[in-house]
Amino acid sequence: MTPESRAAEFDAADPLAGYRDRFTLPEGVIYLDGNSLGALPKATPxxxxxxxxxxxxxxxxxxxxxxxxxxxxxxxxxxxxxxxxxxxxxxxxxxxxxxxxxxxxxxxxxxxxxxxxxxxxxxxxxxxxxxxxxxxxxxxxxxxxxxxxxxxxxxxxxxxxxxxxxxxxxxxxxxxxxxxxxxxxxxxxxxxxxxxxxxxxxxxxxxxxxxxxxxxxxxxxxxxxxxxxxxxxxxxxxxxxxxxxxxxxxxxxxxxxxxxxxxxxxxxxxxxxxxxxxxxxxxxxxxxxxxxxIGVDRLYAKSQALSEFFLECLMAHGVDLELVSPPKSTERGSQLSFRHPEAYAICQALIARGVIGDFRAPDVLRLGFAPAYLSFADIADAARHLADVLASGEWEREEFQERAAVT
The missing domain is CATH 3.40.640.10 (Type I PLP-dependent aspartate aminotransferase-like (Major domain))
Structure with a gap:
């Protein structure tokens, strides 16, 4: 079964899936930076x-x-x-x-x-x-x-x-x-x-x-x-x-x-x-x-499931990145961090594709899993984009390297 088909099954069974519609999320964006700035609730304006x-x-x-x-x-x-x-x-x-x-x-x-x-x-x-x-x-x-x-x-x-x-x-x-x-x-x-x-x-x-x-x-x-x-x-x-x-x-x-x-x-x-x-x-x-x-216990359960699924998707795509976060979901918060010498450029390449994570100096790509509004389909797509960026060497493009050099 592909990551995409597994994601569809998980989303269909997700009791929190309906809350995604309570947030403003830009079209074409997978937002993995809610651990830095949460998405806008539609009721806020x-x-x-x-x-x-x-x-x-x-x-x-x-x-x-x-x-x-x-x-x-x-x-x-x-x-x-x-x-x-x-x-x-x-x-x-x-x-x-x-x-x-x-x-x-x-x-x-x-x-x-x-x-x-x-x-x-x-x-x-x-x-x-x-x-x-x-x-x-x-x-x-x-x-x-x-x-x-x-x-x-x-x-x-x-x-x-x-x-x-x-x-x-x-x-x-x-x-x-x-x-x-x-x-x-x-x-x-x-x-x-x-x-x-x-x-x-x-x-x-x-x-x-x-x-x-x-x-x-x-x-x-x-x-x-x-x-x-x-x-x-x-x-x-x-x-x-x-x-x-x-x-x-x-x-x-x-x-x-x-x-x-x-x-x-x-x-x-x-x-x-x-x-x-x-x-x-x-x-x-x-x-x-x-x-x-929504309830913190339900959010935490989904957060663990999302992060575990992301790691499974990376494995399915043959991605081998150094995991900085604890491997057990019970020993970490609602994020996954990976070490790579070009983490900044990789992060920028992902952002250009609409996958918004963030970078922490000197070499950490940090991806947050805000379960109130993320779907399992988001996670499968984000993992695919990351695999594509790494396999294609897309992060080596000059525009990403230049921005990395002045940061």
């Missing part, structure tokens, strides 16, 4: 128009109350909470992932006086490591990096915080969240998980594993749009002690009292800083509602 034309255009400033703008950050956060195994009052949608990382790193350091080390791994997403540097420059933190198989051994009495990305952005490898959280707590450290490549793609149970803090973005699998607000989680047991450094007015207990003195709001609201981005939250809420409707 109308929701945005409602906020712009009616709430802003007609309601003007009254919409802070009448349209629920004041509550938007907490409302959207509460909808994200069950997707990451948290209680509604433990998650808030605000700021960017980087800003939320800074706030929570600083808060963790303040909660562990006498300790300054923030432990992470080399090759973690750069902004995660960069955020430590800002605090290190002020003498408040000390960066320590350890290889993933040495992280537990690196936890000593100097470590205030273990900060890791649950799904590695480049390779897609999963950390054992429960085991590492337990090891950190046994060493007296707190734990901050970056869920940017996890939320909406695979099950996460923050409270079940005893996580302290977490952050995540809204524009990947949650389909909130470019620059969508991020979210932050703080376990309820830490709410009373949470002292984040960006003491903006929306994190104040009474922002409209206009007091000269700062008093932090109760609970997770204290993690807010400036005025919430109402338009961004409106778009994000549509994506969150849709992903919640």
């Amino acid at each position: 109308a929701a945005m128009a409602q906020v712009v034309e009616q709430e802003w255009g007609e309601g003007l400033i009254r919409s802070w109350n009448s349209a629920g703008w004041f509550e938007a950050a907490g409302r959207v956060g509460a909808k994200i909470a069950p997707l990451v195994g948290a209680a509604p009052h433990e998650v808030i949608a605000c700021d960017s992932t980087s800003v939320n990382l800074f706030k929570l790193i600083a808060a963790a350091l303040a909660m562990r006086p006498g300790r300054k080390v923030v432990l992470s791994e080399p090759g973690n997403f750069p902004t995660d490591i960069y955020m430590i540097a800002g605090l290190e420059a002020q003498g408040l933190a000390e960066r320590r990096l350890a290889q993933r198989d040495r992280l537990a051994a690196a936890l000593d009495g100097d470590v205030a915080l273990l900060m890791l990305t649950h799904v590695h952005y480049k390779a897609g490898a999963l950390h054992d969240m429960a085991a590492l959280t337990r090891a950190a707590h046994e060493a007296g450290a707190l734990v901050l998980w970056d869920l940017s490549h996890s939320t909406g793609a695979l099950p996460v149970e923050l409270n079940a594993v005893g996580a302290d803090f977490a952050v995540g973005c809204g524009y990947k699998y949650l389909c909130g749009g470019p620059g969508a607000p991020a979210f932050a989680f703080v376990a309820e047991r830490h709410h009373a002690d949470l002292a984040q450094p960006l003491t903006g007015w929306f994190g104040h207990a009474a922002p409209f009292a206009f007091s000269d003195d700062y008093t932090g709001a109760h609970g997770i609201d204290r993690l807010q800083c400036g005025t919430p981005p109402v338009l961004g939250l409106a778009a994000l809420e549509v994506g969150v509602d849709l992903i919640a409707e």
Whole structure:
């Protein structure tokens, strides 16, 4: 049986197949970059128009109350909470992932006086490591990096915080969240998980594993749009002690009292800083509602099936690429990464054919599998295109090589 005929059978039996029509997907495009920017839900433009034309255009400033703008950050956060195994009052949608990382790193350091080390791994997403540097420059933190198989051994009495990305952005490898959280707590450290490549793609149970803090973005699998607000989680047991450094007015207990003195709001609201981005939250809420409707468990099951099928298709076409991601689908996120010295040029050749993946320096072709809107036919076609590009040497064309040289 050919990959195409197998794909037809899989699609006919796919319980999520109908959700593809709930997204805007350009004709002739196979989108394998949803792990970088999710596709547009068809309901988003109308929701945005409602906020712009009616709430802003007609309601003007009254919409802070009448349209629920004041509550938007907490409302959207509460909808994200069950997707990451948290209680509604433990998650808030605000700021960017980087800003939320800074706030929570600083808060963790303040909660562990006498300790300054923030432990992470080399090759973690750069902004995660960069955020430590800002605090290190002020003498408040000390960066320590350890290889993933040495992280537990690196936890000593100097470590205030273990900060890791649950799904590695480049390779897609999963950390054992429960085991590492337990090891950190046994060493007296707190734990901050970056869920940017996890939320909406695979099950996460923050409270079940005893996580302290977490952050995540809204524009990947949650389909909130470019620059969508991020979210932050703080376990309820830490709410009373949470002292984040960006003491903006929306994190104040009474922002409209206009007091000269700062008093932090109760609970997770204290993690807010400036005025919430109402338009961004409106778009994000549509994506969150849709992903919640589909269900993370169902999305994860289809994601595993899609990635396994892609590997089967490559094998059927005789493609032999070095797989960077873990070979077992249960040990990786919703992506496959391959190493090739000409990965950039290969990626550009695929894009020219309408197969949009992405490249990660220096030599990784990264393909994301967003199960909410990808079909098995997409996967079979993408594998065929990749096989054709490699067999024909199409990636050697000057236009692809030139672009690679200046990147």
